Amino acid sequence: MELLHVKIPSWGDLQWWLPEAVLCCTFLLALLGDMLARGRRPVVAFAISVAGLLAAGALAIADTHAVAPAGGRAIMGDLMVVDGMAIFFRLLFVFGGLATVLFAWTSEEIMGHRRENKGEFFALTVLMTVAMMVMAEARNVLMLYLAMEGVGLTSYVMAGYMRTSLRSTEASLKYVIFGAVSSAIMLYGLSLLYGMTGSLQFSGIRAVLLGGGAEPFGILVAVVLILAGMSYKIAAVPFHFWCPDVYEGAPTPVAALFSVGPKAAGFALMIRFFYTTFAVGTNAAASNSLIQVINWPLLVSVISAVTMTFGNLVALRQTNVKRMLAYSSIAHVGYLLMGFVLLSEMGLAAILFYLLVYTLMNLGAFFFVVAVNNHLKSEQLEDYKGLGYRMPWAGVMMVVFLGSLTGVPPFAGFVGKLYLFTAVMDRQWFWLVIIAGLNSVISLYYYFRVARVMWLVRPDEGHDSPLRLSWLQYTVLACLAVPTLVLGLYFGAFKDLADAGIRTMAGG
């Protein structure tokens, strides 16, 4: 009996899933290599991970040209789909994973003398990358849940990576508890949905819902529960409590990855799930309403407004740069949710583009914190005094990241916000744009407070020696800063990629 409506996968599907397959092998090889090196030569796992990520990246890029028919190519018995959006996220995650691996190699927190199991860190990053890619590809409720748990479990381990550190262990435990509860909530919603529609496929659920074969109140409950579970993943208010503590406790490179990877994956999942199951209408310009039982735009716009305002207001008061970035990442989730309000293709494409920009600038800002931490062993803002003069190039790049996070031109963050604002440029939701605009001003204050301390305050006597970064750190930072600048002035090609991603996803 076809109980779960899952078709039997064929080996042939694997050819459309090569990047993920390569990364799975990379993970195993890295673990194996690390074991053979008895954990004493982390370079083995590092090299394998980098090679694997590069190969996966190359394969993913090659795929952009050979992309599937409209609506994407269903693989693995329709559990997953490879379409424009999946490819977009593949590239994003591979890039983020690679940047994290490279930068972690230079981080004292990961590679310091007294750390154990250094190699495992790289393997875990690769594993997380695969899980995130699957999150962006899942089109079946079961797969959705498995992918989310995959990302979750890996992140619990990574958050507790410094197992002798109290803060790190605490972060991990908090993450586990919050993660487990929210998973349970979401699972409850998903099972309700399955119970009402008898299908695990997004398209199957949609068909039943469109036919009116489900209790409206039941749908309402299910949607709210699922949204809650996913809000946890992306750290939207009021499901954000874990976020600052985990980021602060986890090693900074891990926090960097957390702040972009799982969030982007969560958004990918939300886009695919809510759009393909609930949105009505396929007109690109018109806003799509969720099936009539719930005032979707109102719900999301309120979450969005509250999330960005909360994130920014709390970030304003932080004295620890890492914690400030954690709250700022909550604020950015608020901005991102703006694209979700009307469930229009325009808004969803804006989310994709912003995620790309956000990955660049947020990773950059976090990596700068890593580089500083290596030298100063501190993330306190007061220790950043005159830092710009001690590490000028990195300091300039940090200003680029901060400017972009604020959303001032000519940086990429501005363009990202431009698209998000345009997405809700509708009479009824105009207030949200105004709130978002005011939030940008608030964020200006705390982002530029960092720039101010770094550049406008002179370093203290005796603490003004130049700090050196390794060439690898400069390279990675430049690979993030240059696109942050260039995308602010020329973003056409990447916006097209995001548009195409949403179009092929919506076409199915």
Next chain:
Amino acid sequence: MSFITDHILSWVTFLPLAGSLLLWTVVRREGPARLLALGVALADFVLSLHLWFHFDPKTGVDQFVERVAWLADGRISYNLGMDGISLMLVMLTTLLGPIVILSTWRAVTERVPEFMGFLLLLQAAMLGTFFARDMLLFYVFWEAMLIPMYFIIGVWGGQRRLYAAVKFFIFTMVGSVFMLIGIIYMYYHAGSMDLRAFLALDLPRQAQLWLFGAFFLAFAIKVPLFPLHTWLPDAHVEAPTAGSVILAGVLLKMGTYGMLRFAMPLFPQGVATFAPLISTLAVIGIIYGALVALVQPDVKKLVAYSSVSHLGFAVLGLFSLTKLGVAGSLYQMLAHGLSTGALFLLVGVIYERRHTREISEFGGLAHGMPRYATIFLITTLASMGLPGMAGFVAEFMILFGTFGSTTLAHGRLLTVLASTGVVLGAIYMLWMYQRVFLGRRDNPRNEGLADLSGRELVVLLPLVVLMFWLGVRPGVVLDRVEASIDRVLAPLAIEGAAPAGLGAALTTPVLELPEGQGRFVFGNPEMR
């Protein structure tokens, strides 16, 4: 040379940017950095002379246009153009560029390449703002001005530079954000970021009011219009001399330029509704600025508040909604740029020698520094609008225009009140001059101060010459801007777009400029 002249606007805009990049990366030693910056600024001035001589004053249409599809299938374009209004402000900018750089020769000794780099970066952004005819491009340049100014104030500024830099940044950003929202709204409806598409948009009255508010707020903060002016004295006092000169000379004009170029033609209904309120605020600003300037103990702060007063005149002229008033307003932008720019330079000169700006510290300076005292006097007279100087022409036209305004019900009352600003201006300027330069030289520390050096004279003389030149030959400017003003204000004159009377006031030839003669004849029938 055609590869330059074909893209002259881009060259003028991006030459300083290129210089700035060189300063950040290659030229890292102090001496060469100064020379390079000066060379680039001079070259930019020479390039802009090409604009001056090849500009066709007969038409108000944008000239030297460059338009290349940029993004979103050409809905956003790289679109530069220049009409008479832009021409004047661009010339002011490129003229002040080398002057400012030369003025920092002794004043700035720390991190010289970076400082010069920021100055040139700022110049590029300002020029781009005046040229941009695509709203996104405009916004990018507009915001790009913030970052260099933030660092110029914040790194090279005075005691409270951190506070001033942050306040400047946040004030400006608050305004800009609302303008951005307005721009996005219009983009959403017009389907293009082209200014012409925005102008072609027929918006309902309600929307126009809101959008006018959003745009106007951004510009009013920049001007700054009372009561949004509080960032200005802080920024001016803390900024290094070069920063103050650029700030007063050009950055403040961004506000009035933005009103004239965008807020007024795009939203005639908004203009018609808010003009009485705005002109009242402008007059309050004129008087308030003058009164506060009167009691300042610090010369630089006095000049800063005088800017509030002078820019109040510029806003009043714009919202008198008469051609004479608008032309006078543009004239005021230039006159204020010259005279206040020169005043800040002069204040910088004495600050370099005495490291104080307290008026009470000085007295009798004219004895030891005759050249300095002379140029300061000329500038003072220019600033208070003595006949024969640029400021007089501007204020006269503005007051005349406001008096004859048919749209401002209380135009004549406002004129009378604004005139007191002229009188107050004379009082605070002359009183300051008296306390600083005249009388006996009581304070021993004021003895033996060096008079203006050759370099300082070179910096100041062009400004002094222009103050006189614009004072006696207003046609030089007015000939070139008349057609452009007509064209920019045309949307306000369209029948039905604004209340009756507005159209008539704008189309009546209040100002006739017989070709080539450079004298202006008043023929406003309203005035008889």
